[in-house]
Amino acid sequence: SAVISQKPSRDICQRGTSLTIQCQVDSQVTMMFWYRQQPGQSLTLIATANQGSEATYESGFVIDKFPISRPNLTFSTLTVSNMSPEDSSIYLCSVAAGDSYNEQFFGPGTRLTVL
Amino acid sequence: GQNIDQPTEMTATEGAIVQINCTYQTSGFNGLFWYQQHAGEAPTFLSYNVLDGLEEKGRFSSFLSRSKGYSYLLLKELQMKDSASYLCAVLDSNYQLIWGAGTKLIIKP
Numbered sequence: 001s002a003v004i005s006q007k008p009s010r011d012i013c014q015r016g017t018s019l020t021i022q023c024q025v026d027s028q029v030t031m032m033f034w035y036r037q038q039p040g041q042s043l044t045l046i047a048t049a050n051q052g053s054e055a056t057y058e059s060g061f062v063i064d065k066f067p068i069s070r071p072n073l074t075f076s077t078l079t080v081s082n083m084s085p086e087d088s089s090i091y092l093c094s095v096a097a098g099d100s101y102n103e104q105f106f107g108p109g110t111r112l113t114v115l
Numbered sequence: 116g117q118n119i120d121q122p123t124e125m126t127a128t129e130g131a132i133v134q135i136n137c138t139y140q141t142s143g144f145n146g147l148f149w150y151q152q153h154a155g156e157a158p159t160f161l162s163y164n165v166l167d168g169l170e171e172k173g174r175f176s177s178f179l180s181r182s183k184g185y186s187y188l189l190l191k192e193l194q195m196k197d198s199a200s201y202l203c204a205v206l207d208s209n210y211q212l213i214w215g216a217g218t219k220l221i222i223k224p
Contacts, residue, residue, distance in 0.1 A: 042202060042216045092157055101210045102146055102165065106157040
């Protein structure tokens with residue numbers, strides 16, 4: 001199984017600022033994803049982080065608000081830009097591995113509170 | 116559209132058995148996952164089914180029927196630490212996970 005770390009584990013930020021979350025995997029993986037989970041809700045996919053090209057965003061999420069970098073096969077960043085209290089959530093990095101992507105693991109998450 | 120249904124909440128007694136059901140309608144199917152998520156923590160992988168039948172892993176078993184679009188997670192000999200949310204997710208034709216809303220399982224002594 002892949003070991004995934006995220007930084008920071010939590011942060012409290014002011015409205016209008018930006019926060020960059022880092023995700024590091026201990027092995028090379030093809031597929032990396034960024035999710036958001038708001039309190040009491042299930043997971044919502046923000047985007048698929050593609051190595052060497054622009055991320056693929058889901059409906060309701062745009063690059064200007066959530067820019068993503070994927071410089072190599074073990075690392076990705078998600079930036080939450082111009083934050084508002086509605087962005088308060090847990091942000092999770094996930095990777096898919098295995099021949100049929102039948103191994104999907106999550107990082108520990110970043111708990112973001114926007115005041 | 117794509118849809119995954121599971122009960123919102125279930126209650127069971129310590130030492131007992133509980134079955135959490137999941138039904139799905141998705142564009143394509145490349146497997147079904149069950150995850151456990153304790154409050155404030157990330158989901159942890161429990162099981163993956165891609166063929167029909169029952170997969171057993173210790174106290175936890177997962178069943179799949181592709182023709183019925185149905186799966187269940189069976190938890191035996193329940194312990195208080197099993198109190199958590201259990202998430203059902205289907206890997207669709209684009210190899211993206213489609214998530215259910217999760218089932219909150221409450222274990223009572």
